[in-house]
Amino acid sequence: MGSIEAEADQVLELLQSPGNAARSQAEAQLETWCQNPSFLAVLMTRAHRAPSPGSRQLAASVLAWRIPRLWHGLAEGDASGFQSTLLECFCSCQELPVLRSLGESCNALCQAVAARYGAMWEDLLRVLGRLLCGESIVHRRAALELLAALVRSMGGRLHGHYPEIGQTLTACVKDADANVRIAALSVVGVAASSWCNSEQDHKHWHSAADATLEVAAATLSAPATDSSAPNVLAAALRALGHLAPALQSEALGSASVELACRVLGSADSAGLRGHSQEQCHAQALQLLRSLSRRDARLLGGQQAIAVGVAAACRASKDQAPSVDDLDEISASAQSGRDCLRALARASPAQVLPVVLEFVQAASQSADAMDRAAAVHSVAFALSGAREAPPGWAVPLARALADNAVWVRQAACEGTAMLAECLSPSDAVSEGMLLLLRALAELLPREVQPEVLEKAAAAMTAVFKELSTDEAASVLPVAAPALLHSLGATSRAAVATAGSGGDPSDLAAAAAAVASVATALGAAACAAADHFEPMAAEAAAALLIVLQAAMQPSAGKAVLPPAVLAAALDAAGAVVASAWSEAGFFAVRDELANAARVVLLDGRAPSEARASAHNFFAGVALASFEEFAPSLALVVSPAVEALQAADGGEVAKSGGRRRAVRTGTQEERVAATEALGAYAAAVGGARFAPHLSASLPAVCAQARHASAEVRAAAANALGRIGRALGDLAQGLPMGHPDRGAASGLAQAVAQAVCEIIQGKGLDGSAAVRSGLQ
Structure with missing residues (x-):
């Protein structure tokens, strides 16, 4: 062994060592060699002959x-020789991890x-074809994984090889x-998005599609003792999800x-139990979703759609919900719900009647998770x-009064989603007003802070979609x-903080306070001057929350900054209404003084400012x-x-700049719009x-990397520009200030x-669209 090979083996071993100093020294040496x-050639040799498997794999990765x-x-000859040697190394290796790196x-x-020759590396494709037909299982698998990578990277350059592939x-x-x-099915899935570019190409893949269906059906009928069956079935479903559309x-x-x-x-076939069942169910639902998103005709006739919708409704049930985290959801349940959305978007007239029939039956079940599935x-x-028939909100309104927390949570989340x-x-x-009344009945009796937070968020979403008269009718x-809940939740949050309770309990209580305050502000904003009779009571309640959020205890506020921010936002809407x-x-004036203290406090959290x-x-x-x-x-x-x-930005290649959302961006947007x-x-x-x-400060935001900041700047500049226009009209001809006003107007225009x-800015298309 030459000295460089021996030294390379030593460096490869040190790169895997736990000691930072030795590893850093080895990295520096490797970087020097790689110049x-x-x-x-040394790396390729060590990938084949290094003494340990870890070193061989690491050499191949480097x-x-x-x-x-x-x-x-x-040089030309050395480059060609390297290609040949790499192929020989790939063919002779028998270790799958090293083969993958090679x-x-x-x-x-x-x-x-x-990039160098403008052509495919034909020798590589010939080697892959030989390995795929060979006797070595490990080489067939590695060759298929390499083929999938080539499809992703080379795309259309493989077009001439479609028939044999x-x-x-x-x-x-x-x-x-x-x-x-499984590796072959993975290639089929990748191929679907890269290769099926025209009807002429389709003929090359029908046989692969038929084989995929055949394998999936055979696997589904396999005995439960076949441990590989679930993974094969999931891979086949994933491939069909790409190939069929x-x-x-x-x-x-x-x-x-x-x-x-x-x-x-299926419950027991192909060993579908536990995690493997959830994995296969999720892939089956994603297959239905892919077909519906591509073309509803691919789903078959009315009977096939009805069967698929019924299956998706059943899958939307979370079989084992988490008691500790209400937001945790199984993959199959989430896939079922997403599938229903895609199916309804593709064919609402055929899907909604089947869903409503399922809902009518499931909502009567003694199983709370069945009732929650009906709501979802x-x-x-x-x-x-995106369109609702008369009476659409009745199941949701009934669910808001359910005894089970998961059902109420589902109704709150569904209401918020449908409002948007x-x-x-x-x-x-009509349905939104019905849900608002049901939510109002829920708030005072809800004991779960997480559900209370979601209920208030649902009210916020609904109020944002109502006209002033509609909002006034339910006020x-x-x-x-809302006022009752704001008082109760704020007292509970302060008590939890004062008693040194569990941080997670305080976080949940504080989130509920912030959500209720936000809903109160949304109500005041939607109802406008109709909110005036409630303004004094609402302001007093918000003032108590602000005092608790601003009063320090042991060097920090009793309630987190999110509560202070939400209360200030709500206070602004309440004050404006009266x-x-x-x-x-x-x-x-008390509320204004509280906002003034926060605004002038350099130590106040940015979100509060x-x-x-x-x-x-x-x-x-x-x-x-x-x-x-x-x-x-x-x-x-x-x-x-x-x-x-x-x-708030990082530089990218080509002179482009990319926005990075920082903790102060929200304040920047708010300050821009405020001016x-x-x-x-x-x-x-x-x-x-x-x-x-x-004006110079606002104009400077026109060059900010964040599209949100630039959009706020555009709105502010529009308002300032109109103010300048009014100012100029009030000045007589020849007035010395007209020149200054003209210069400011030019700065706005620029x-x-x-x-x-x-x-050079990301999101510029979105900003231009908003300005049109």
């Missing part, structure tokens, strides 16, 4: 990482060859070894639906259909319930010119927030003294143009 392209950079540095090396070199895969899918079959064959689609329904109805089924199906998904209609509005029921009422002035900016923005738009005296207090903190460095709100509220003449400080162009 020379000739070291590729080889794969270094090929793209070093191979191009070899396969990565072959894939990397194939890409390098294509299709025939080879058909045989490999039926291989006697289960692991080889790509081939667009209704016959294959119908057969796939039948297979998926058989899998979902109707919610996900309606979210896919359903298209506006009279039936939808007499909703507002008292700004001009004389009897409201005292509590209004963001809510303080939102508070004063809302107050400004409610009070208009009356807000002018407060500008001196609120403009400066907003400008400082925009001028602070936030580290625009101030200008719009008080008008150009009153805002003019603050333009010299605020910043807006920068936002529209969005050169």
Whole structure:
């Protein structure tokens, strides 16, 4: 053994050592060697002859990482010799982990060859074909895994090899070894998205599709003692989920639906129990989802769709829910619900009646998880259909009064989802009002903080979708319930914090307080001046929460910053609803003082300061010119927030910049929008003294990497621009300030143009769309 080979073996061993110092020294030595392209040959030799399996695999992995950079540095003859030697090494290796790493090396070199010569590495494909037909199981498996990698990396360059690859895969899918079959099915799945580019190509893959169906059916009928059957079945279902939509064959689609329904109805065949059953059920549901998303005709006729929908409804039941974490859900249950949404979107007229029939039966079950499944089924199906029939909300409203926590949770989550998904209609509005009343009845008696949080979040989502008159009609029921819950939950959270209770209990209680406060703010915002009779009581309740969140205990606030932020946001909406009422002035000023303290406190959490900016923005738009005296207090903190460095971007290749969401981005967005709100509220003449400080800060956000910040800047610039227009109209011709106003207007226009162009920025298309 040469000295370099011996030293390389020693370095490879040190790279696997637990000692940081030795490993760092070995990494430095390896980096030095890798500056020379000739070291590729040493790595390849050690991948074959290093003394330990770990060193051989590591050498092959390092080889794969270094090929793209070093191979191009070899002379023509050396480069060609390296290709041949790597193939020999791959063919002679018998260790699967090392073979996989060598396969990565072959894939990397194939890409390098294509870049250097503009052609495929034909010798590699010939070697793969020989290995796939050979006697070595480990080589057949490794060759298939390499072929899948080549499909992902080379794509259309393999087009000329479609016929022989299709025939080879058909045989490999039926291989006697289960692991080889799984690897072949994986290639079929990858192939579906990369190879089936035209109808002319489809003919090469029908035999592979038929073989996949055959293997899946045979595996499903395999004895329960076959431990490999679940993995083979899952791989076959995954492959069909890609292949059937790509081939667009209704016959294959119908057969796939039948297979998926058989899998979902199987309990003991193919050893489907426990984790393996959940894995196969999830893949079967994803197969149905893929077919429905591609083309509803692939699902077959009405009978096949009904069978598939019924199976998805049954699968939406979580068989073993977590008692400790209500948000934990099994993979098969989540797949079932997603499948229902896709099916309903593809064919709502055929799907919804089947779902409602299932819901009617399941909601009467003594099993709470059946009742929860009924709620999830109707919610996900309606979210896919996006239109709701009359009476759609009745099952959800009944579920909100259920004794089982999982059923109430499902109803809360479904309500929140449907509020955002359903298209506006009279039936939808009627159902939303029914659900709001049911949620209002639930809040005072709900004892689970997690469900209370979700119920309040559902109310927030519903209020955002209602008109002012609709929101006002339910306020007499909703507002008292929210106020009662806000008081009860805040007292419970403070008591938990004061007693040194479990941190998870405090977190749950605080999250409930924040959610209820947010719902109260949403109610005030939706109902506008109709909320005025409840404003004083709501403000007093929020003031208690703010005091608890701002009062330090043992060096920190009693309640977390999220509670403070939510209470400030809600306070802004409440104050805006009754700004001009004389009897409201005292509590209004107390809330404003609390927001002012947060705004001016440099140690306050950024999310709380963001809510303080939102508070004063809302107050400004409610009070208009009356807000002018407060500008001196609120403009400066907003400008400082925009001028602070936030580290919110990273540089990418090609001069592009990518946004990184930091803890201060929310405050930056709020401060930007607040400055625009101030200008719009008080008008150009009153805002003019603050333009010299605020306008450059807002214009600078036009170049921020975050699309959200740039969108906020666009809105603010629009408002400031209109204020400048009003200011200019009030100035007589020849007035010296007209020139200054013109210059400021040009700065606004230039910043807006920068936002529209969005050169080198992610999300620029979304911002341009929003500006149109």
